[in-house]
Amino acid sequence: MPTRNKPVIAVIGASKCSKKLRDMAAQVGKHIAENGGVIVCGGMGGIMEGAARGAKEGGGVTIGILPTDDKKDANPYIDYAIPTGFGEGRNIIVVRAADVVIALPGKYGTLSEMAFARLFNKPVISISAWKLGDDIIQVEDPVEAAELALELAVRKK
Amino acid sequence: MPTRNKPVIAVIGASKCSKKLRDMAAQVGKHIAENGGVIVCGGMGGIMEGAARGAKEGGGVTIGILPTDDKKDANPYIDYAIPTGFGEGRNIIVVRAADVVIALPGKYGTLSEMAFARLFNKPVISISAWKLGDDIIQVEDPVEAAELALELAVRKK
Amino acid sequence: MPTRNKPVIAVIGASKCSKKLRDMAAQVGKHIAENGGVIVCGGMGGIMEGAARGAKEGGGVTIGILPTDDKKDANPYIDYAIPTGFGEGRNIIVVRAADVVIALPGKYGTLSEMAFARLFNKPVISISAWKLGDDIIQVEDPVEAAELALELAVRKK
Amino acid sequence: MPTRNKPVIAVIGASKCSKKLRDMAAQVGKHIAENGGVIVCGGMGGIMEGAARGAKEGGGVTIGILPTDDKKDANPYIDYAIPTGFGEGRNIIVVRAADVVIALPGKYGTLSEMAFARLFNKPVISISAWKLGDDIIQVEDPVEAAELALELAVRKK
Numbered sequence: 001m002p003t004r005n006k007p008v009i010a011v012i013g014a015s016k017c018s019k020k021l022r023d024m025a026a027q028v029g030k031h032i033a034e035n036g037g038v039i040v041c042g043g044m045g046g047i048m049e050g051a052a053r054g055a056k057e058g059g060g061v062t063i064g065i066l067p068t069d070d071k072k073d074a075n076p077y078i079d080y081a082i083p084t085g086f087g088e089g090r091n092i093i094v095v096r097a098a099d100v101v102i103a104l105p106g107k108y109g110t111l112s113e114m115a116f117a118r119l120f121n122k123p124v125i126s127i128s129a130w131k132l133g134d135d136i137i138q139v140e141d142p143v144e145a146a147e148l149a150l151e152l153a154v155r156k157k
Numbered sequence: 158m159p160t161r162n163k164p165v166i167a168v169i170g171a172s173k174c175s176k177k178l179r180d181m182a183a184q185v186g187k188h189i190a191e192n193g194g195v196i197v198c199g200g201m202g203g204i205m206e207g208a209a210r211g212a213k214e215g216g217g218v219t220i221g222i223l224p225t226d227d228k229k230d231a232n233p234y235i236d237y238a239i240p241t242g243f244g245e246g247r248n249i250i251v252v253r254a255a256d257v258v259i260a261l262p263g264k265y266g267t268l269s270e271m272a273f274a275r276l277f278n279k280p281v282i283s284i285s286a287w288k289l290g291d292d293i294i295q296v297e298d299p300v301e302a303a304e305l306a307l308e309l310a311v312r313k314k
Numbered sequence: 315m316p317t318r319n320k321p322v323i324a325v326i327g328a329s330k331c332s333k334k335l336r337d338m339a340a341q342v343g344k345h346i347a348e349n350g351g352v353i354v355c356g357g358m359g360g361i362m363e364g365a366a367r368g369a370k371e372g373g374g375v376t377i378g379i380l381p382t383d384d385k386k387d388a389n390p391y392i393d394y395a396i397p398t399g400f401g402e403g404r405n406i407i408v409v410r411a412a413d414v415v416i417a418l419p420g421k422y423g424t425l426s427e428m429a430f431a432r433l434f435n436k437p438v439i440s441i442s443a444w445k446l447g448d449d450i451i452q453v454e455d456p457v458e459a460a461e462l463a464l465e466l467a468v469r470k471k
Numbered sequence: 472m473p474t475r476n477k478p479v480i481a482v483i484g485a486s487k488c489s490k491k492l493r494d495m496a497a498q499v500g501k502h503i504a505e506n507g508g509v510i511v512c513g514g515m516g517g518i519m520e521g522a523a524r525g526a527k528e529g530g531g532v533t534i535g536i537l538p539t540d541d542k543k544d545a546n547p548y549i550d551y552a553i554p555t556g557f558g559e560g561r562n563i564i565v566v567r568a569a570d571v572v573i574a575l576p577g578k579y580g581t582l583s584e585m586a587f588a589r590l591f592n593k594p595v596i597s598i599s600a601w602k603l604g605d606d607i608i609q610v611e612d613p614v615e616a617a618e619l620a621l622e623l624a625v626r627k628k
Binding site for chain 4: 401402403405406407421422423425426429430432433446
């Protein structure tokens with residue numbers, strides 16, 4: 001598949017989190033990468049770092065849309081860092097860059113991204129993230145979430 | 158009070174809504190204006206137009222942070238239109254410009270603004286908008302919401 | 315004239331400058347305010363502060379589109395501060411908010427704003443700022459620049 | 472070299488241009504790609520398309536920071552499209568994402584990007600683009616420009 005047609009999955013969630021959650025994000029990222037998907041995220045720590053680490057383990061590509069203006073702020077698993085200098089104003093770009101969004105636990109930054117995703121009518125798969133009604137797909141298992149995300153991304157095209 | 162010290166209250170909600178909700182937004186805007194507050198909003202229709210109309214009836218000042226790049230797109234009750242050209246990327250600016258946010262019913266754009274407000278630790282008063290737990294202050298009466306917003310804005314300084 | 319129909323003039327230039335240049339910016343701001351215009355600027359020091367100070371001396375209204383996310387960073391002559399949190403990404407908004415741009419000496423930030431203004435086909439009046447060919451109107455006297463700006467702003471409507 | 476350490480070169484210029492200029496941009500893109508550099512651009516037509524096409528011919532990777540909110544608007548040679556929805560407000564992000572900027576002929580959008588690049592103290596190499604004084608490196612040959620860009624990008628690290 002040409003690179004430009006690969007599914008792009010955003011993984012969102014807290015920039016600080018437990019090892020358990022980071023590992024869960026890594027499972028998501030790895031499975032997506034192993035199955036031909038690209039990971040986009042906010043490029044910082046926590047869930048974002050976990051997802052990017054997993055994607056690199058899975059041989060994939062990672063894009064980080066940074067709040068800061070310096071690409072050195074990206075976590076070490078980001079291949080392509082886009083330093084926006086827009087602070088949390090970059091959240092909307094993370095979502096716009098993705099076909100499908102997978103949300104792990106996070107606070108209000110994560111919620112802003114889930115809201116933008118639904119505003120743009122993009123599927124949101126939640127693994128224990130904010131509950132916002134039937135519009136959000138609830139999944140418990142990270143591999144199942146990754147598979148569903150890839151399936152929905154392909155169906156959209 | 159010098160203009161720069163006036164409380165700035167964001168009123169957010171759907172860009173299309175019933176006359177009843179628009180009038181409720183107008184009550185909020187009017188009460189805030191009559192008591193020395195400035196209204197900031199997204200500058201478009203629905204709740205935003207209602208709030209701006211009320212503020213002008215109350216002799217106040219209204220600022221509209223527009224998604225489009227043309228100030229002619231502002232509703233007729235906006236004094237100062239800021240056309241960003243950033244689409245829904247302007248939502249974060251509406252919130253950053255305010256001391257306190259009053260949310261009326263709206264969909265995912267409104268939710269993104271409520272999320273940003275709480276991310277920045279700004280008080281959010283909801284009149285039948287999204288329920289997000291104890292972090293959001295629930296009020297039923299528009300005048301009561303306006304009064305509380307002014308009180309919280311002053312207390313913050 | 316209703317507020318929304320008042321000409322909005324952006325004054326741009328260095329955030330640090332000599333007293334002489336700050337006073338020249340103040341002359342521009344004062345003359346625009348005395349003749350019914352609104353001043354929009356980047357809200358910080360130097361030329362921006364001079365223009366805003368002059369506008370307040372002239373009884374006018376000033377809007378500052380800030381790079382930071384805190385309205386307390388605005389210079390003391392700003393009535394309505396819009397803290398974007400977008401860093402220099404806010405330059406484009408300063409220009410979009412204006413009918414006409416007056417440029418005083420500045421460096422590359424100023425140049426980015428002059429470029430955006432011409433990209434959007436807005437008149438740019440330069441008082442010793444960047445020379446970019448016939449597209450930029452060169453004027454030496456601050457009062458003359460202010461008068462021309464008001465005239466061009468009204469003609470555009 | 473790990474992906475994250477590859478030099479990232481922005482190629483900027485008009486979105487509509489002659490075949491000759493597009494081919495010149497392609498030469499730049501190809502040489503950069505063949506020597507391990509990544510191309511970032513605005514993702515649209517003209518110079519941006521030429522540079523991306525050349526980079527793909529050279530076996531490289533291309534990133535397009537789009538003004539629109541739909542990745543389908545990217546030119547066909549973009550691997551990773553970042554649809555910002557910020558209009559020309561995305562110009563600053565193109566520059567922030569790059570280590571070095573190569574400017575080909577363009578109008579005021581191009582000038583805004585050259586200005587931002589110098590504001591952020593990033594080297595700008597001009598092939599017949601805007602002349603802005605000694606701060607801009609003038610080069611005539613596209614391959615020479617590409618080589619210099621790679622050299623300056625590596626030196627910065």
